[in-house]
Amino acid sequence: MLLSLDFSSDVPIYLQIRNQIVVGISNGTLSPGEKLPTIRNLALEIGINTMTVNRAYQQLKQDGYIITDRRNGACISKEFYTSTTLSEKALASLKIVISEAKLNGIPKYEFINLCSKMYEGNMPEV
Amino acid sequence: MLLSLDFSSDVPIYLQIRNQIVVGISNGTLSPGEKLPTIRNLALEIGINTMTVNRAYQQLKQDGYIITDRRNGACISKEFYTSTTLSEKALASLKIVISEAKLNGIPKYEFINLCSKMYEGNMPEV
Amino acid sequence: MLLSLDFSSDVPIYLQIRNQIVVGISNGTLSPGEKLPTIRNLALEIGINTMTVNRAYQQLKQDGYIITDRRNGACISKEFYTSTTLSEKALASLKIVISEAKLNGIPKYEFINLCSKMYEGNMPEV
Protein backbone atom coordinates (compact mmCIF):
# COMPACT_ATOMS: atom_id res chain seq x y z
CA MET A 1 0.00 0.00 0.00
CA LEU A 2 1.48 3.22 -1.14
CA LEU A 3 0.40 6.45 0.43
CA SER A 4 0.74 9.67 -1.50
CA LEU A 5 0.62 12.64 0.80
CA ASP A 6 0.37 16.26 -0.15
CA PHE A 7 1.97 18.36 2.53
CA SER A 8 0.74 21.54 1.01
CA SER A 9 -2.86 20.41 0.97
CA ASP A 10 -5.39 21.94 3.28
CA VAL A 11 -6.45 18.47 4.30
CA PRO A 12 -4.51 17.53 7.44
CA ILE A 13 -1.99 14.77 6.93
CA TYR A 14 -3.57 12.41 9.44
CA LEU A 15 -6.82 12.70 7.51
CA GLN A 16 -5.10 12.05 4.21
CA ILE A 17 -3.69 8.86 5.67
CA ARG A 18 -7.04 7.87 7.10
CA ASN A 19 -8.84 8.57 3.84
CA GLN A 20 -6.39 6.72 1.67
CA ILE A 21 -6.60 3.68 3.86
CA VAL A 22 -10.39 3.75 3.69
CA VAL A 23 -10.25 4.04 -0.08
CA GLY A 24 -7.67 1.27 -0.15
CA ILE A 25 -9.90 -1.11 1.76
CA SER A 26 -12.84 -0.29 -0.43
CA ASN A 27 -10.66 -0.77 -3.51
CA GLY A 28 -9.41 -4.09 -2.43
CA THR A 29 -5.85 -2.83 -2.23
CA LEU A 30 -6.09 -3.63 1.45
CA SER A 31 -7.85 -6.81 2.48
CA PRO A 32 -9.81 -7.50 5.66
CA GLY A 33 -7.50 -9.02 8.24
CA GLU A 34 -4.39 -7.66 6.56
CA LYS A 35 -1.75 -6.26 8.86
CA LEU A 36 -0.91 -2.60 8.74
CA PRO A 37 2.61 -1.32 9.29
CA THR A 38 3.42 -0.25 12.82
CA ILE A 39 2.96 3.37 13.64
CA ARG A 40 6.68 3.85 13.97
CA ASN A 41 7.50 2.17 10.68
CA LEU A 42 4.90 4.01 8.72
CA ALA A 43 5.98 7.32 10.22
CA LEU A 44 9.58 6.56 9.39
CA GLU A 45 8.75 5.49 5.88
CA ILE A 46 6.75 8.61 5.09
CA GLY A 47 9.04 10.87 7.03
CA ILE A 48 6.48 12.30 9.38
CA ASN A 49 5.86 12.37 13.09
CA THR A 50 4.57 9.25 14.85
CA MET A 51 1.90 11.38 16.47
CA THR A 52 0.40 12.03 13.08
CA VAL A 53 0.22 8.37 12.13
CA ASN A 54 -1.10 7.57 15.55
CA ARG A 55 -3.92 9.98 15.07
CA ALA A 56 -4.81 8.49 11.71
CA TYR A 57 -4.92 5.00 13.21
CA GLN A 58 -7.05 6.17 16.10
CA GLN A 59 -9.46 7.71 13.70
CA LEU A 60 -9.66 4.51 11.68
CA LYS A 61 -10.11 2.45 14.80
CA GLN A 62 -12.88 4.68 16.02
CA ASP A 63 -14.62 4.39 12.67
CA GLY A 64 -14.38 0.62 12.93
CA TYR A 65 -12.13 0.15 9.93
CA ILE A 66 -9.15 -1.25 11.77
CA ILE A 67 -8.53 -3.18 14.95
CA THR A 68 -5.54 -2.59 17.14
CA ASP A 69 -4.09 -5.32 19.23
CA ARG A 70 -1.37 -4.61 21.74
CA ARG A 71 0.62 -7.62 20.57
CA ASN A 72 0.06 -7.59 16.83
CA GLY A 73 -0.22 -3.94 16.02
CA ALA A 74 -3.03 -2.88 13.77
CA CYS A 75 -4.91 -4.76 11.09
CA ILE A 76 -7.90 -4.19 8.89
CA SER A 77 -11.19 -5.21 10.43
CA LYS A 78 -12.76 -8.39 9.15
CA GLU A 79 -16.25 -7.07 9.55
CA PHE A 80 -17.34 -3.52 9.14
CA TYR A 81 -20.16 -1.86 10.88
CA THR A 82 -22.96 -1.87 8.38
CA SER A 83 -25.69 0.63 8.12
CA THR A 84 -28.46 1.53 5.79
CA THR A 85 -27.43 5.14 5.62
CA LEU A 86 -24.37 7.24 5.02
CA SER A 87 -22.70 8.97 7.92
CA GLU A 88 -23.70 12.56 8.46
CA LYS A 89 -20.35 13.79 7.29
CA ALA A 90 -20.46 11.73 4.14
CA LEU A 91 -23.96 12.92 3.41
CA ALA A 92 -22.93 16.54 3.89
CA SER A 93 -20.00 16.03 1.55
CA LEU A 94 -22.17 14.39 -1.04
CA LYS A 95 -24.65 17.22 -0.85
CA ILE A 96 -21.98 19.74 -1.71
CA VAL A 97 -20.43 17.63 -4.43
CA ILE A 98 -23.78 17.14 -6.12
CA SER A 99 -24.62 20.82 -5.85
CA GLU A 100 -21.36 21.78 -7.45
CA ALA A 101 -21.79 19.18 -10.15
CA LYS A 102 -25.19 20.59 -11.02
CA LEU A 103 -23.94 24.16 -11.07
CA ASN A 104 -20.99 23.11 -13.20
CA GLY A 105 -23.44 21.91 -15.76
CA ILE A 106 -22.79 18.21 -15.43
CA PRO A 107 -25.99 16.44 -16.45
CA LYS A 108 -27.57 13.92 -14.17
CA TYR A 109 -26.95 10.83 -16.25
CA GLU A 110 -23.30 11.70 -16.48
CA PHE A 111 -22.94 12.20 -12.77
CA ILE A 112 -24.78 8.96 -12.05
CA ASN A 113 -22.60 7.24 -14.56
CA LEU A 114 -19.49 8.51 -12.84
CA CYS A 115 -20.74 7.37 -9.44
CA SER A 116 -21.60 4.01 -10.84
CA LYS A 117 -18.14 3.50 -12.28
CA MET A 118 -16.49 4.68 -9.12
CA TYR A 119 -18.60 2.35 -7.02
CA GLU A 120 -17.45 -0.51 -9.20
CA GLY A 121 -13.92 0.27 -8.12
CA ASN A 122 -12.97 2.46 -11.04
CA MET A 123 -11.54 5.22 -8.91
CA PRO A 124 -9.85 8.12 -10.65
CA GLU A 125 -6.28 8.80 -9.64
CA VAL A 126 -6.70 12.25 -8.17
CA MET B 1 -32.67 31.71 2.97
CA LEU B 2 -31.93 30.31 6.34
CA LEU B 3 -28.42 29.37 7.29
CA SER B 4 -27.79 26.81 9.97
CA LEU B 5 -24.30 27.05 11.31
CA ASP B 6 -22.48 24.74 13.63
CA PHE B 7 -20.02 26.78 15.60
CA SER B 8 -18.37 23.75 17.08
CA SER B 9 -17.80 22.09 13.75
CA ASP B 10 -14.33 21.65 12.39
CA VAL B 11 -15.54 23.18 9.16
CA PRO B 12 -14.81 26.90 9.40
CA ILE B 13 -17.83 29.13 9.58
CA TYR B 14 -17.03 30.98 6.39
CA LEU B 15 -16.93 27.66 4.57
CA GLN B 16 -20.21 26.54 6.05
CA ILE B 17 -21.78 29.72 4.76
CA ARG B 18 -20.17 29.26 1.38
CA ASN B 19 -21.31 25.68 1.14
CA GLN B 20 -24.86 26.33 2.19
CA ILE B 21 -25.22 29.07 -0.35
CA VAL B 22 -23.89 26.78 -3.07
CA VAL B 23 -26.37 24.12 -2.03
CA GLY B 24 -29.08 26.77 -1.88
CA ILE B 25 -28.45 27.86 -5.44
CA SER B 26 -28.41 24.30 -6.65
CA ASN B 27 -31.62 23.63 -4.74
CA GLY B 28 -33.43 26.52 -6.18
CA THR B 29 -33.78 28.13 -2.77
CA LEU B 30 -31.66 30.90 -4.19
CA SER B 31 -32.31 32.02 -7.74
CA PRO B 32 -29.81 33.44 -10.20
CA GLY B 33 -29.83 37.21 -9.99
CA GLU B 34 -31.30 37.18 -6.51
CA LYS B 35 -29.83 39.66 -4.09
CA LEU B 36 -27.94 38.38 -1.10
CA PRO B 37 -28.09 40.14 2.24
CA THR B 38 -25.39 42.70 2.78
CA ILE B 39 -22.33 41.54 4.62
CA ARG B 40 -23.23 43.58 7.64
CA ASN B 41 -26.81 42.43 7.77
CA LEU B 42 -25.95 38.79 7.43
CA ALA B 43 -23.24 39.11 10.06
CA LEU B 44 -25.66 40.79 12.39
CA GLU B 45 -28.38 38.27 11.75
CA ILE B 46 -26.13 35.27 12.34
CA GLY B 47 -24.31 36.95 15.17
CA ILE B 48 -20.84 36.69 13.72
CA ASN B 49 -18.20 39.08 12.54
CA THR B 50 -18.43 40.91 9.26
CA MET B 51 -14.99 39.64 8.29
CA THR B 52 -16.23 36.09 8.40
CA VAL B 53 -19.16 36.78 6.14
CA ASN B 54 -16.89 38.81 3.93
CA ARG B 55 -14.62 35.86 3.52
CA ALA B 56 -17.49 33.57 2.61
CA TYR B 57 -18.62 36.03 -0.04
CA GLN B 58 -15.11 36.42 -1.39
CA GLN B 59 -14.87 32.68 -1.76
CA LEU B 60 -18.19 32.51 -3.56
CA LYS B 61 -17.20 35.38 -5.78
CA GLN B 62 -13.95 33.72 -6.65
CA ASP B 63 -15.73 30.48 -7.43
CA GLY B 64 -18.03 32.39 -9.76
CA TYR B 65 -21.21 31.73 -7.83
CA ILE B 66 -21.96 35.31 -6.92
CA ILE B 67 -20.99 38.68 -8.22
CA THR B 68 -20.63 41.82 -6.20
CA ASP B 69 -21.75 45.03 -7.75
CA ARG B 70 -20.12 48.10 -6.30
CA ARG B 71 -23.49 49.74 -6.09
CA ASN B 72 -25.89 47.08 -4.95
CA GLY B 73 -23.99 44.59 -2.90
CA ALA B 74 -23.88 40.94 -3.84
CA CYS B 75 -26.19 38.79 -5.89
CA ILE B 76 -26.24 35.29 -7.31
CA SER B 77 -24.56 34.95 -10.68
CA LYS B 78 -26.80 34.52 -13.66
CA GLU B 79 -24.40 32.30 -15.49
CA PHE B 80 -22.14 29.74 -13.95
CA TYR B 81 -18.89 28.52 -15.25
CA THR B 82 -19.66 25.21 -16.82
CA SER B 83 -17.31 22.35 -17.20
CA THR B 84 -17.53 18.79 -18.27
CA THR B 85 -15.81 17.46 -15.21
CA LEU B 86 -15.96 17.74 -11.47
CA SER B 87 -13.34 19.80 -9.67
CA GLU B 88 -10.46 17.85 -8.20
CA LYS B 89 -11.66 18.58 -4.70
CA ALA B 90 -15.15 17.38 -5.46
CA LEU B 91 -13.81 14.24 -7.07
CA ALA B 92 -11.64 13.50 -4.05
CA SER B 93 -14.62 14.00 -1.76
CA LEU B 94 -16.77 11.75 -3.86
CA LYS B 95 -14.12 9.06 -3.82
CA ILE B 96 -14.13 8.96 -0.04
CA VAL B 97 -17.90 9.09 0.24
CA ILE B 98 -18.29 6.17 -2.13
CA SER B 99 -15.63 4.17 -0.35
CA GLU B 100 -17.37 4.68 2.95
CA ALA B 101 -20.72 3.82 1.45
CA LYS B 102 -19.36 0.54 0.16
CA LEU B 103 -17.74 -0.32 3.47
CA ASN B 104 -20.95 0.55 5.27
CA GLY B 105 -22.66 -2.08 3.24
CA ILE B 106 -24.83 0.22 1.20
CA PRO B 107 -25.54 -1.57 -2.07
CA LYS B 108 -24.83 0.13 -5.33
CA TYR B 109 -28.41 0.55 -6.47
CA GLU B 110 -29.28 2.21 -3.20
CA PHE B 111 -26.38 4.62 -3.38
CA ILE B 112 -27.20 5.49 -6.97
CA ASN B 113 -30.79 5.96 -5.98
CA LEU B 114 -29.77 8.36 -3.23
CA CYS B 115 -27.58 10.36 -5.62
CA SER B 116 -30.36 10.48 -8.12
CA LYS B 117 -32.84 11.84 -5.62
CA MET B 118 -30.36 14.36 -4.33
CA TYR B 119 -29.53 15.52 -7.82
CA GLU B 120 -33.23 16.13 -8.37
CA GLY B 121 -33.14 18.57 -5.50
CA ASN B 122 -34.27 16.25 -2.79
CA MET B 123 -31.53 17.18 -0.36
CA PRO B 124 -31.63 15.61 3.08
CA GLU B 125 -31.68 18.03 5.95
CA VAL B 126 -28.46 17.08 7.68
CA MET C 1 -17.21 56.23 -28.26
CA LEU C 2 -18.71 53.32 -26.45
CA LEU C 3 -17.82 52.65 -22.88
CA SER C 4 -18.15 49.15 -21.54
CA LEU C 5 -18.24 49.16 -17.79
CA ASP C 6 -18.05 46.20 -15.51
CA PHE C 7 -19.87 47.00 -12.30
CA SER C 8 -18.65 43.88 -10.65
CA SER C 9 -15.02 44.63 -11.36
CA ASP C 10 -12.67 45.59 -8.59
CA VAL C 11 -11.56 48.55 -10.65
CA PRO C 12 -13.64 51.54 -9.60
CA ILE C 13 -16.03 52.77 -12.23
CA TYR C 14 -14.53 56.23 -12.47
CA LEU C 15 -11.19 54.60 -13.22
CA GLN C 16 -12.69 52.35 -15.84
CA ILE C 17 -14.09 55.42 -17.57
CA ARG C 18 -10.79 57.25 -17.28
CA ASN C 19 -8.85 54.29 -18.62
CA GLN C 20 -11.12 53.62 -21.54
CA ILE C 21 -10.94 57.23 -22.61
CA VAL C 22 -7.15 57.13 -22.43
CA VAL C 23 -7.08 53.98 -24.51
CA GLY C 24 -9.59 55.54 -26.88
CA ILE C 25 -7.39 58.57 -27.49
CA SER C 26 -4.38 56.40 -28.02
CA ASN C 27 -6.35 54.20 -30.37
CA GLY C 28 -7.58 57.06 -32.44
CA THR C 29 -11.18 56.35 -31.51
CA LEU C 30 -11.13 59.76 -29.88
CA SER C 31 -9.33 62.56 -31.67
CA PRO C 32 -7.53 65.54 -30.16
CA GLY C 33 -9.91 68.47 -29.93
CA GLU C 34 -12.97 66.22 -30.05
CA LYS C 35 -15.76 67.14 -27.70
CA LEU C 36 -16.69 64.78 -24.92
CA PRO C 37 -20.27 64.33 -23.75
CA THR C 38 -21.29 66.46 -20.81
CA ILE C 39 -20.98 64.90 -17.41
CA ARG C 40 -24.71 64.79 -17.02
CA ASN C 41 -25.33 63.21 -20.39
CA LEU C 42 -22.68 60.59 -20.00
CA ALA C 43 -23.93 59.73 -16.54
CA LEU C 44 -27.46 59.45 -17.84
CA GLU C 45 -26.42 57.35 -20.78
CA ILE C 46 -24.47 54.88 -18.69
CA GLY C 47 -26.93 54.96 -15.83
CA ILE C 48 -24.53 56.01 -13.12
CA ASN C 49 -24.11 58.92 -10.79
CA THR C 50 -22.82 62.24 -12.10
CA MET C 51 -20.31 62.29 -9.28
CA THR C 52 -18.65 59.25 -10.77
CA VAL C 53 -18.32 60.73 -14.22
CA ASN C 54 -17.14 63.97 -12.70
CA ARG C 55 -14.36 62.19 -10.95
CA ALA C 56 -13.27 60.45 -14.11
CA TYR C 57 -13.13 63.76 -15.96
CA GLN C 58 -11.20 65.40 -13.15
CA GLN C 59 -8.70 62.61 -13.26
CA LEU C 60 -8.31 62.97 -17.01
CA LYS C 61 -7.95 66.73 -16.71
CA GLN C 62 -5.34 66.39 -14.05
CA ASP C 63 -3.40 63.96 -16.22
CA GLY C 64 -3.57 66.46 -19.07
CA TYR C 65 -5.64 64.31 -21.37
CA ILE C 66 -8.67 66.56 -21.55
CA ILE C 67 -9.40 70.22 -21.16
CA THR C 68 -12.52 71.51 -19.53
CA ASP C 69 -13.98 74.80 -20.49
CA ARG C 70 -16.88 76.24 -18.55
CA ARG C 71 -18.69 77.13 -21.75
CA ASN C 72 -17.94 74.21 -24.01
CA GLY C 73 -17.74 71.34 -21.60
CA ALA C 74 -14.84 68.98 -21.95
CA CYS C 75 -12.78 68.06 -24.97
CA ILE C 76 -9.69 66.03 -25.70
CA SER C 77 -6.43 67.94 -25.39
CA LYS C 78 -4.72 68.91 -28.60
CA GLU C 79 -1.30 68.54 -27.14
CA PHE C 80 -0.28 66.07 -24.53
CA TYR C 81 2.40 66.49 -22.00
CA THR C 82 5.33 64.59 -23.37
CA SER C 83 7.99 62.94 -21.38
CA THR C 84 10.82 60.58 -21.94
CA THR C 85 9.73 58.22 -19.24
CA LEU C 86 6.64 56.42 -18.10
CA SER C 87 4.76 57.62 -15.07
CA GLU C 88 5.63 55.91 -11.83
CA LYS C 89 2.31 54.15 -11.74
CA ALA C 90 2.65 52.91 -15.28
CA LEU C 91 6.15 51.70 -14.60
CA ALA C 92 5.00 49.85 -11.50
CA SER C 93 2.20 48.21 -13.49
CA LEU C 94 4.56 47.23 -16.25
CA LYS C 95 6.94 45.71 -13.75
CA ILE C 96 4.25 43.43 -12.42
CA VAL C 97 2.92 42.52 -15.84
CA ILE C 98 6.36 41.57 -17.08
CA SER C 99 7.09 39.57 -13.95
CA GLU C 100 3.89 37.62 -14.35
CA ALA C 101 4.55 37.08 -18.02
CA LYS C 102 7.95 35.62 -17.24
CA LEU C 103 6.61 33.38 -14.52
CA ASN C 104 3.80 32.26 -16.81
CA GLY C 105 6.44 31.01 -19.18
CA ILE C 106 5.86 33.52 -21.94
CA PRO C 107 9.15 33.88 -23.79
CA LYS C 108 10.68 37.27 -24.31
CA TYR C 109 10.26 37.48 -28.06
CA GLU C 110 6.61 36.67 -27.71
CA PHE C 111 6.03 39.31 -25.08
CA ILE C 112 7.92 41.89 -27.10
CA ASN C 113 5.92 40.89 -30.12
CA LEU C 114 2.69 41.40 -28.22
CA CYS C 115 3.79 44.82 -27.00
CA SER C 116 4.81 45.78 -30.47
CA LYS C 117 1.46 44.87 -31.94
CA MET C 118 -0.39 46.61 -29.17
CA TYR C 119 1.66 49.74 -29.61
CA GLU C 120 0.69 49.74 -33.27
CA GLY C 121 -2.89 50.01 -32.20
CA ASN C 122 -3.75 46.35 -32.29
CA MET C 123 -5.36 46.31 -28.88
CA PRO C 124 -7.04 43.10 -27.74
CA GLU C 125 -10.67 43.41 -26.79
CA VAL C 126 -10.44 42.49 -23.15
Next chain:
Amino acid sequence: MLLSLDFSSDVPIYLQIRNQIVVGISNGTLSPGEKLPTIRNLALEIGINTMTVNRAYQQLKQDGYIITDRRNGACISKEFYTSTTLSEKALASLKIVISEAKLNGIPKYEFINLCSKMYEGNMPEV
Protein backbone atom coordinates in the same frame (compact mmCIF):
# COMPACT_ATOMS: atom_id res chain seq x y z
CA MET D 1 14.36 40.12 0.46
CA LEU D 2 13.45 43.62 1.40
CA LEU D 3 9.94 44.87 1.03
CA SER D 4 9.23 48.53 0.62
CA LEU D 5 5.66 49.35 1.42
CA ASP D 6 3.79 52.55 0.90
CA PHE D 7 1.13 52.79 3.56
CA SER D 8 -0.48 55.79 1.97
CA SER D 9 -0.81 54.13 -1.41
CA ASP D 10 -4.19 53.24 -2.78
CA VAL D 11 -2.86 49.77 -3.46
CA PRO D 12 -3.71 47.67 -0.41
CA ILE D 13 -0.77 46.53 1.63
CA TYR D 14 -1.45 42.86 1.11
CA LEU D 15 -1.34 43.43 -2.62
CA GLN D 16 1.88 45.37 -2.42
CA ILE D 17 3.44 42.45 -0.60
CA ARG D 18 2.03 40.02 -3.11
CA ASN D 19 3.28 42.05 -6.05
CA GLN D 20 6.75 42.58 -4.68
CA ILE D 21 7.15 38.91 -4.03
CA VAL D 22 6.05 38.11 -7.57
CA VAL D 23 8.54 40.62 -8.92
CA GLY D 24 11.17 39.20 -6.58
CA ILE D 25 10.70 35.70 -7.92
CA SER D 26 10.83 36.90 -11.47
CA ASN D 27 13.94 38.93 -10.66
CA GLY D 28 15.75 36.05 -9.15
CA THR D 29 15.87 37.79 -5.78
CA LEU D 30 13.75 34.91 -4.57
CA SER D 31 14.55 31.44 -5.82
CA PRO D 32 12.16 28.56 -6.33
CA GLY D 33 12.09 26.42 -3.23
CA GLU D 34 13.35 29.22 -1.04
CA LYS D 35 11.69 29.60 2.31
CA LEU D 36 9.66 32.66 3.00
CA PRO D 37 9.58 34.25 6.44
CA THR D 38 6.78 33.05 8.66
CA ILE D 39 3.66 35.14 8.67
CA ARG D 40 4.33 36.30 12.18
CA ASN D 41 7.93 37.21 11.55
CA LEU D 42 7.20 39.16 8.43
CA ALA D 43 4.35 40.96 10.13
CA LEU D 44 6.60 41.84 13.03
CA GLU D 45 9.40 42.95 10.77
CA ILE D 46 7.21 45.20 8.65
CA GLY D 47 5.17 46.34 11.60
CA ILE D 48 1.80 45.26 10.31
CA ASN D 49 -0.84 42.79 11.33
CA THR D 50 -0.47 39.08 10.80
CA MET D 51 -3.82 38.99 9.03
CA THR D 52 -2.50 41.30 6.35
CA VAL D 53 0.55 39.16 5.67
CA ASN D 54 -1.66 36.11 5.80
CA ARG D 55 -3.83 37.54 3.09
CA ALA D 56 -0.85 38.29 0.89
CA TYR D 57 0.36 34.72 1.29
CA GLN D 58 -3.07 33.32 0.56
CA GLN D 59 -3.19 35.32 -2.62
CA LEU D 60 0.23 34.08 -3.67
CA LYS D 61 -0.72 30.55 -2.82
CA GLN D 62 -3.88 30.79 -4.83
CA ASP D 63 -1.95 32.18 -7.77
CA GLY D 64 0.41 29.25 -7.53
CA TYR D 65 3.50 31.26 -6.72
CA ILE D 66 4.10 29.81 -3.29
CA ILE D 67 3.10 26.70 -1.47
CA THR D 68 2.54 26.35 2.21
CA ASP D 69 3.66 23.20 3.85
CA ARG D 70 1.86 22.40 7.05
CA ARG D 71 5.16 21.61 8.67
CA ASN D 72 7.56 24.25 7.43
CA GLY D 73 5.60 27.34 6.61
CA ALA D 74 5.68 28.83 3.15
CA CYS D 75 8.17 28.60 0.32
CA ILE D 76 8.39 29.62 -3.30
CA SER D 77 6.91 27.11 -5.71
CA LYS D 78 9.33 25.08 -7.76
CA GLU D 79 7.09 24.95 -10.76
CA PHE D 80 4.80 27.65 -11.95
CA TYR D 81 1.67 27.26 -13.89
CA THR D 82 2.61 28.08 -17.44
CA SER D 83 0.36 29.45 -20.07
CA THR D 84 0.74 30.79 -23.53
CA THR D 85 -1.11 33.98 -22.79
CA LEU D 86 -1.18 36.77 -20.28
CA SER D 87 -3.94 36.86 -17.71
CA GLU D 88 -6.84 39.14 -18.51
CA LYS D 89 -5.84 41.51 -15.76
CA ALA D 90 -2.28 41.73 -16.97
CA LEU D 91 -3.45 42.34 -20.51
CA ALA D 92 -5.76 45.11 -19.37
CA SER D 93 -2.92 46.70 -17.42
CA LEU D 94 -0.59 46.48 -20.36
CA LYS D 95 -3.17 48.07 -22.61
CA ILE D 96 -3.36 51.12 -20.38
CA VAL D 97 0.38 51.36 -19.90
CA ILE D 98 0.99 51.27 -23.63
CA SER D 99 -1.72 53.82 -24.29
CA GLU D 100 -0.17 56.18 -21.78
CA ALA D 101 3.27 55.60 -23.18
CA LYS D 102 2.08 56.56 -26.66
CA LEU D 103 0.31 59.65 -25.40
CA ASN D 104 3.39 60.63 -23.44
CA GLY D 105 5.28 60.67 -26.68
CA ILE D 106 7.49 57.71 -25.96
CA PRO D 107 8.42 56.24 -29.32
CA LYS D 108 7.86 52.62 -30.02
CA TYR D 109 11.48 51.52 -30.16
CA GLU D 110 12.11 53.13 -26.82
CA PHE D 111 9.17 51.44 -25.20
CA ILE D 112 10.14 48.10 -26.64
CA ASN D 113 13.67 48.68 -25.45
CA LEU D 114 12.43 49.37 -21.94
CA CYS D 115 10.32 46.21 -21.93
CA SER D 116 13.22 44.22 -23.22
CA LYS D 117 15.52 45.43 -20.48
CA MET D 118 12.91 44.85 -17.83
CA TYR D 119 12.23 41.36 -19.06
CA GLU D 120 15.93 40.65 -18.74
CA GLY D 121 15.65 41.42 -15.05
CA ASN D 122 16.68 45.02 -15.19
CA MET D 123 13.79 46.30 -13.13
CA PRO D 124 13.74 49.98 -12.26
CA GLU D 125 13.59 50.77 -8.59
CA VAL D 126 10.33 52.66 -8.48
Next chain:
DNA sequence: GTGGTCTAGACCACC
Protein backbone atom coordinates in the same frame (compact mmCIF):
# COMPACT_ATOMS: atom_id res chain seq x y z
C1' DG E 1 6.68 26.01 16.44
C1' DT E 2 3.49 26.81 12.25
C1' DG E 3 -0.69 28.53 9.61
C1' DG E 4 -5.85 29.10 9.98
C1' DT E 5 -9.71 31.22 11.93
C1' DC E 6 -12.37 34.52 14.41
C1' DT E 7 -13.67 38.79 17.03
C1' DA E 8 -14.86 43.65 17.88
C1' DG E 9 -14.13 47.57 16.29
C1' DA E 10 -12.28 51.06 13.08
C1' DC E 11 -11.46 53.68 8.78
C1' DC E 12 -11.63 54.32 3.85
C1' DA E 13 -13.06 54.35 -1.07
C1' DC E 14 -16.77 54.14 -3.93
C1' DC E 15 -21.43 55.20 -5.50
Next chain:
DNA sequence: GTGGTCTAGACCACT
Protein backbone atom coordinates in the same frame (compact mmCIF):
# COMPACT_ATOMS: atom_id res chain seq x y z
C1' DG F 1 -25.55 53.19 1.89
C1' DT F 2 -22.14 49.47 0.18
C1' DG F 3 -17.85 46.44 0.20
C1' DG F 4 -12.75 46.53 1.19
C1' DT F 5 -9.05 46.89 4.29
C1' DC F 6 -6.64 46.91 8.57
C1' DT F 7 -5.63 46.39 13.61
C1' DA F 8 -4.60 44.12 17.99
C1' DG F 9 -5.51 40.66 20.03
C1' DA F 10 -7.14 35.69 20.80
C1' DC F 11 -7.82 30.68 20.19
C1' DC F 12 -7.39 26.38 17.68
C1' DA F 13 -5.61 22.56 14.80
C1' DC F 14 -1.73 20.48 13.08
C1' DT F 15 3.16 18.85 13.19
